[in-house]
Amino acid sequence: MKIGFSRRISRRRFVKTAAGAAAMVAMPYLSRAADRPAVSHGVQSGDVSSDSGVVWGRADRPAQMLVEVATTESFKDARALPPIAALPEGDFTAKVLLENLPAGQEIFYRIKFRDLSHPYLAGEAVTGRFRTAPADRRDVSFVWGGDVAGQGWGINPDDGGMKSFAVMRRHRPDFLIHSGDTIYADGVFSPEVKLPNGKLWKNLMIPEKTKVAETTEEFRAAHKYNLLDDNVRAFNAEVPIFVQWDDHEVVNNWSASKVLPATYKVRDINLLAARASRAFHDMYPLRESLVEPGRVYRTIHYGPHLDVFMLDERSYRGPNGANLQETYGPAAYFLGPDQLAWLKRGLKASKAIWKVIASDMPLSLIVYDDYANRRGSEAFAQGDGPPRGRELEIADLLRFIRDNGVTNTVWLTADVHYAAAHFYNPDKAQLQEFNPFWEFVAGPLHAGTGWQNELDDTFGPEVRFAKAAPSGAILSPSDGLQFFGHVRIDGATGQMTVTLRDRNDAALWSTTLNPKSI
Structure with a gap:
């Protein structure tokens, strides 16, 4: 699933094109924490290259996985990806390929789950990070x-x-x-x-x-x-x-x-x-x-x-x-x-x-x-x-x-x-x-x-x-x-x-x- 920016994107352009994305995913919490889907077993990333990587999460019930990705730990430049279903047949796991990332860059992501029937009912986010592979000869x-x-x-x-x-x-x-x-x-x-x-x-x-x-x-x-x-x-x-x-x-x-x-x-x-x-x-x-x-x-x-x-x-x-x-x-x-x-x-x-x-x-x-x-x-x-x-x-x-x-x-x-x-x-x-x-x-x-x-x-x-x-x-x-x-x-x-x-x-x-x- 593509984040939606050019293949050779710079960090500057990443930040610019992502402005305002955080507001897109802000959701009111409508009930107690126990009523909201939770990340059950932490987050994982894998198979990282110079411009992509896979991120994974698991919910404690049927839900949609919401992923935000950014190049800063503050998530000021975050972009939101379309939701991914976490269903019983996959034991409520979900993963998504993040593409078109800048090379040699620390990438921050956060995952939370929202209720399938109540799209404004979402749990707490769990944050992860990884480095994309370098395009130049770095260590x-x-x-x-x-x-x-x-x-x-x-x-x-x-x-x-x-x-x-x-x-x-x-x-x-x-x-x-x-x-x-x-x-x-x-x-x-x-x-x-x-x-x-x-x-x-x-x-x-x-x-x-x-x-x-x-x-x-x-x-x-x-x-x-x-x-x-x-x-x-x-x-x-x-x-x-x-x-x-x-x-x-x-x-x-x-x-x-x-x-x-x-x-x-x-x-x-x-x-x-x-x-x-x-x-x-x-x-x-x-x-x-x-x-x-x-x-x-x-x-x-x-x-x-x-x-x-x-x-x-x-x-x-x-x-x-x-x-x-x-x-x-x-x-x-x-x-x-x-x-x-x-x-x-x-x-x-x-x-x-x-x-x-x-x-x-x-x-x-x-x-x-x-x-x-x-x-x-x-x-x-x-x-x-x-x-x-x-x-x-x-x-x-x-x-x-x-x-x-x-x-x-x-x-x-x-x-x-x-x-x-x-x-x-x-x-x-x-x-x-x-x-x-x-x-x-x-x-x-x-x-x-x-x-x-x-x-x-x-x-x-x-x-x-x-x-x-x-x-x-x-x-x-x-x-x-x-x-x-x-x-x-x-x-x-x-x-x-x-x-x-x-x-x-x-x-x-x-x-x-x-x-x-x-």
Whole structure:
């Protein structure tokens, strides 16, 4: 939905054309606050570019969402957008694309809801902000990570809630890449968990988190649970989210071949995934595809320094299992042919200095589909040796990047619940037809800390840093081993500095990468 001013609008013209808009949306309050629709779970923004961004809100009842947008915190230059319906079929959520914004500008927005039947009956507004991407070579700063409310660790007010979000917010990042496992739909909470030190972890409880999610309403409830945290809501109001999904938005290690455990009454994995997808798209401010409704993979252009390629490694994969095929076919799909072709086109066409590939799963860490028996494949890695099965997609992609002169690719990922830095060295790889590159792993943002995974030598990864839980340990967020990554691109030099941090904001490891061309 367009705000209604020219594409290359200046801030001066924004202010001039917006004069008097506040009067357009002023509405008398006719009754008590409890009688007016309210913003129920804070506000969010996402998928921000140099001239646009998506904003999101949820009402506590059927209503119309009213959005004002301005370039000043006083909203003196505010413009009002046409109302958007927030209806029961979308769980009273609504989102709108703000277009034709000035580049490199702090944008302020406020959202309130008005009654459908009584258009002069409106609730209190909630305010958010974001920065549009720069049109010139300014500094860019962002954070990434994944894995929230997993392994039974929910919101514990006594521990300060989801503290990683408060720490990330203090860095004033331009955006967050949420690398997936945004919820644990298959994770059940207990009111209390006894920790090894004898203390109690006390979860904030809601009825829906006492069972696995199976209905669309239960999936939405898992997303809304995270929005009960003060740290998360404050973060969302100031930092845009670029979101992707992984397995726990549906169920652990899901693919089309998933056999659901006995705890599920719904036995059809495709039905379960469809309900989870609806909830995911309802609850996040991601741009919706007109080509393929429900698509998660997309490109976000963030100024001349950065393009972000958001992948979907769930929707198009073949069945989990051995995945040791020697030739590429449906059983070896991970990205799938269409998404792989899209990624190649985007990388080749990109004019940005850095091409960040946001992958919800690491390339060379072995993740077993059947962990107890250490067999089957859940991720790309198929074990040491030449490329097989799903690795054939990565081999093809890496050759393409080399042969087409694509420079400055960096992979950012999560999933394994620890922090790591991997340098991919073709001299040490089974497949050597690629240029060296880096992969950085971060997370969990708020979940159980994982153990360090085995490494697959196919693409020559070297572990330059790793911090994880001791093997066999059960660590809660209160143990402090919660990790996020912070990336800063210098506007003048184009250098990218990547820092891995914990929830106490300690800088654990850092490196600065020089671009090959600028």
